[in-house]
Amino acid sequence: MPIELTPSQALGLWHAVSLAQVRVDSRDLTLRQLAILLHIYLVPPPHTVRGLAATLGVTKPVITRALDTMGALGLVDRVRDDRDRRNVVIKRTVEGAIYLEKFGDLIIDQGRKQPK
Amino acid sequence: MPIELTPSQALGLWHAVSLAQVRVDSRDLTLRQLAILLHIYLVPPPHTVRGLAATLGVTKPVITRALDTMGALGLVDRVRDDRDRRNVVIKRTVEGAIYLEKFGDLIIDQGRKQPK
């Protein structure tokens, strides 16, 4: 069952959520960081730096830096892969799950408030 | 008629749209910039620096800089208000309208592709 939106609803929803998020949270994640975070939490593991870079169509240092930032915020964690010690496996954290849960609630709330 | 979303749909939609936008567009607008842009195009004018700053809960220079950046990208325009020449009225542009139109289409497309 897909989500059917009118253009006005689509942009209205994005507007309301962006505005609410800007006002609520001083942590100003970039679009890329948010995309990475959502990908880690919504797509089955394992996740590697290389895989994420390919998925987003960006270079590896971009991923490394995003993980640095979000790691410092406690939203993700990194662990060496013992089966191939060149790899780093990106792990979810409790704090990250809570962050996205709140973000999801915000989307749902703003969706309910959309007119028409 | 509000938009009713499950948590999985809400985050899934955001995930898909963020990912698609990152891949499609190298212009990496911050969440704040996007919020400003959407506000200008979705809320009836006039829009001023001061008003936007209050709406987003940020300082005026943040708005000035965002308008500098998006102005350089052709997404918005600035015009002095002749009735009160201290004010600057923020104007929409054709290019900005096209940008948001494409963005809306992207949201609608990704909404249609959402499972469940």
Added chain:
DNA sequence: GCAAAAAGAAACGCTTGCGTAACGATCCGC
């Protein structure tokens, strides 16, 4: 008129992100 207030921009130092290129560590083929 003229001081005070208001709006927006500019200046300042700082932080963070970028792309490219180089680097150590590890694995693989032979």
Added chain:
DNA sequence: GCGGATCGTTACGCAAGCGTTTCTTTTTGC
């Protein structure tokens, strides 16, 4: 084992964003 490939990180110079403060222009109150 050893040369080459692969993975993630680090280094570099640069651009852009931030908050605070200061400045310029314009309006307002008296």
